[in-house]
Amino acid sequence: MHVILLGPPGAGKGTQAERIVAEHGLVHLSTGDLLRGAVEAQSELGKEAQGYMSKGELVPDRLVSALVAEKLKTLDEAQGFLLDGFPRNEGQASDLAGEPRGRDIDHVIHLRLDDDEIVRRLLLRGRDDDTEEVIRNRLGVYERETSPLVALYEGKGLLRPIDATGTIEEIAERIRKVLRPSDTGSSEGSAA
Numbered sequence: 001m002h003v004i005l006l007g008p009p010g011a012g013k014g015t016q017a018e019r020i021v022a023e024h025g026l027v028h029l030s031t032g033d034l035l036r037g038a039v040e041a042q043s044e045l046g047k048e049a050q051g052y053m054s055k056g057e058l059v060p061d062r063l064v065s066a067l068v069a070e071k072l073k074t075l076d077e078a079q080g081f082l083l084d085g086f087p088r089n090e091g092q093a094s095d096l097a098g099e100p101r102g103r104d105i106d107h108v109i110h111l112r113l114d115d116d117e118i119v120r121r122l123l124l125r126g127r128d129d130d131t132e133e134v135i136r137n138r139l140g141v142y143e144r145e146t147s148p149l150v151a152l153y154e155g156k157g158l159l160r161p162i163d164a165t166g167t168i169e170e171i172a173e174r175i176r177k178v179l180r181p182s183d184t185g186s187s188e189g190s191a192a
């Protein structure tokens with residue numbers, strides 16, 4: 001199974017991603033985590049990415065798409081994956097579609113949350129790049145760059161909208177229903 005996890009900052013992508021990969025045996029590819037790792041290691045990529053990340057801007061596509069392509073190449077055919085935080089704009093979506101392993105996406109999970117709730121959650125989280133100014137910038141970037149992907153994947157019949165309010169477990173259950181193969185038919189339940 002090949003899954004993209006899409007949603008605004010603060011929607012709980014990381015938390016839900018960890019559950020999804022554990023339940024479905026997927027490899028978790030989080031560009032945010034990979035980039036933070038690169039910054040920490042002060043690799044060439046990290047040094048270049050750092051400035052963008054601290055301002056809440058997108059790291060250039062050529063860097064991020066190359067990073068994802070490199071990771072996808074290490075997976076064997078049968079290995080499912082979850083892309084968390086990628087693609088973040090139309091350029092990255094088309095880079096992904098150009099990758100042999102990126103073409104056959106099964107589901108795009110779209111975590112939906114309104115702006116007030118996003119800001120509230122991000123301020124609670126308190127990561128280094130979660131100051132109010134940076135948060136506002138990241139939201140603007142999301143609206144401008146990332147939200148067009150909703151229509152793109154909807155057009156491909158891949159979009160699975162998920163209400164991202166409520167508890168972690170409630171949200172996880174909504175996602176589970178979408179990803180559970182048995183729910184594509186009507187094999188479950190008491191009505192026969």
Ligand code: AMP
Nearest residue numbers: 031032052053057058059064085086088
């Ligand atoms: P995240 O952990 O997904 O919230 O990402 C944290 C930061 O990493 C973002 O604000 C961006 O600066 C950068 N980043 C993560 N994923 C991407 C991506 N797909 N494209 C560009 N920048 C990214």
